[in-house]
Amino acid sequence: MSSEHDVSRRQFLNYTLTGVGGFMAAGMTLPMIRFAIDPLLKQGKGEENFYDIGLKESDLTEQPQKIQFVQKDIKDGWYTFDQKKEVYVFKHEGEIFALSPVCTHLGCLVHWSPEPPYANEFQCPCHGSRFTKTGINIAGLPATAPLHRYDVKVKDGKILIGNLHPRNNIPAVPPKY
Amino acid sequence: MKMKWTVRDVGAYFAERDYVDTAVVPLVKITWHNEIKATVEQGEFTTLMADRLEGQLKGRLMLFPPFTYLKSEDVANRLKRLQSWMEMLRRDGMKHVFLITSDAEWKTVESDLDESLIWIPSLPLEHMDPEHGDEMIANQTKQLLQIVTAKWQNA
Numbered sequence: 001m002s003s004e005h006d007v008s009r010r011q012f013l014n015y016t017l018t019g020v021g022g023f024m025a026a027g028m029t030l031p032m033i034r035f036a037i038d039p040l041l042k043q044g045k046g047e048e049n050f051y052d053i054g055l056k057e058s059d060l061t062e063q064p065q066k067i068q069f070v071q072k073d074i075k076d077g078w079y080t081f082d083q084k085k086e087v088y089v090f091k092h093e094g095e096i097f098a099l100s101p102v103c104t105h106l107g108c109l110v111h112w113s114p115e116p117p118y119a120n121e122f123q124c125p126c127h128g129s130r131f132t133k134t135g136i137n138i139a140g141l142p143a144t145a146p147l148h149r150y151d152v153k154v155k156d157g158k159i160l161i162g163n164l165h166p167r168n169n170i171p172a173v174p175p176k177y
Numbered sequence: 178m179k180m181k182w183t184v185r186d187v188g189a190y191f192a193e194r195d196y197v198d199t200a201v202v203p204l205v206k207i208t209w210h211n212e213i214k215a216t217v218e219q220g221e222f223t224t225l226m227a228d229r230l231e232g233q234l235k236g237r238l239m240l241f242p243p244f245t246y247l248k249s250e251d252v253a254n255r256l257k258r259l260q261s262w263m264e265m266l267r268r269d270g271m272k273h274v275f276l277i278t279s280d281a282e283w284k285t286v287e288s289d290l291d292e293s294l295i296w297i298p299s300l301p302l303e304h305m306d307p308e309h310g311d312e313m314i315a316n317q318t319k320q321l322l323q324i325v326t327a328k329w330q331n332a
Contacts, residue, residue: 106196106236125326126237127196142196 050153050160055089057157060096064088064112064122064133069161087150087161088112088122092134098150098161099135103127105143118177122147132173139172146170180231180239190239199238199325200271202262203227204278208248216248219279222299227277229318234325244276256286263293273328277321295324 007015053069067087074083086109088099101109101122108126113119121138122131130138135147151162180186180197190197205220224243231240244262246255259276266274276283276290279299287294297317302310 103236106193108236109233124236125322125329126234 050151050155050162052158053087053089053161055159057096057154057159060089060091060159062091063114064090064097064099066101066112089152089159090133096152096154096159097134098152098159100148100150100164102148103129103143104137104145104147104166105129110147121176130175135167136170136173138175140175144172180235182240182242186239193236194270197237197239198271199234199273199275199329200241200266201227201230201238201275201277202241202266203243204259204276204280204283205243205245206248206280206282207245210248212248218301218303219299222297222302223277223279225314226279226297226317226321229314230275230277230321230325233318233322237329238273238275238325239271252282252286256289260289263291272332273325275325275328295321297321 051069051071053067055065055067059065065088067089068084069087070082071085072082073080086101088097088101090097099122101111103110103124103126105124105127108124110122110124110129110131112122118130120133122133122135124130124143127142129141129143131143131147132138135149137143137146146167148164148166150164153160153162180190203220203223203226205223206216207220208216220243227240227243231238244259246258263274263276274293276294277297278294279297281296281298283290283294284296287296300310300313300317302314305313
């Protein structure tokens, strides 16, 4: 009766429990590993965050134009939402500029004005900070840093807006007015 | 930075309090009986406009939670409560207080509110296509902005 292929009750239970236990352990550890390496997998995607703001390169002027675009998945504290953003886009000495209108002082939105009293400057309605056309802060006013600048690239004649960068190493400009 | 009624923003206020001298308070009427829809529409529009204003001028003004009142509360009583809000805000450093509302009833007591009241008729946004609605809101925000900055300049 007893041959070497016979499986005892004890052995059968041992095999089954080890097998089931193994599956359970794998079920728990695999997602954990996945969570651990997930940020690494995501980084590649994050670098290419360019938005089409609906402006063609041929529409660009020397005068800054205010363009609205929607940025997706903004996180603010606990909330995630799509946010409407504004950007000033123009050409200056052959270079394309895309400046954020958020005043570097306390965050009001600056306005461009081609008219006096502060012609061809960005002005902040809140505390009177002013910036040159390329967004450099004017000395002696509350804002102490230039307006932040977006990466820009042109694809098929369309203007794409990328990440926003502060520019802290540019000195303030003396006031013209 | 933002200036809303949140712990983080109030922290920012304490860091920059010399620059923040303006309070914005939406006035929102509440009812759960008659004309619910019209009342909600007014309140929604009011808070939306206040929010947009804060978005444009967030470094100088603080957006407070709405002052709410029941439709059944008599106007004299509302006024008294609101005046105690304004007294508190002025006493504690707010040079300007802007009360934003779409409820026309406040117009009847406007003279008791020290030129702080900004009344904006609400738009029936639910009947507009989103793009048209956006444009209308942007226009209204611009007007609101002009009223506020003009008051700042005259102060």
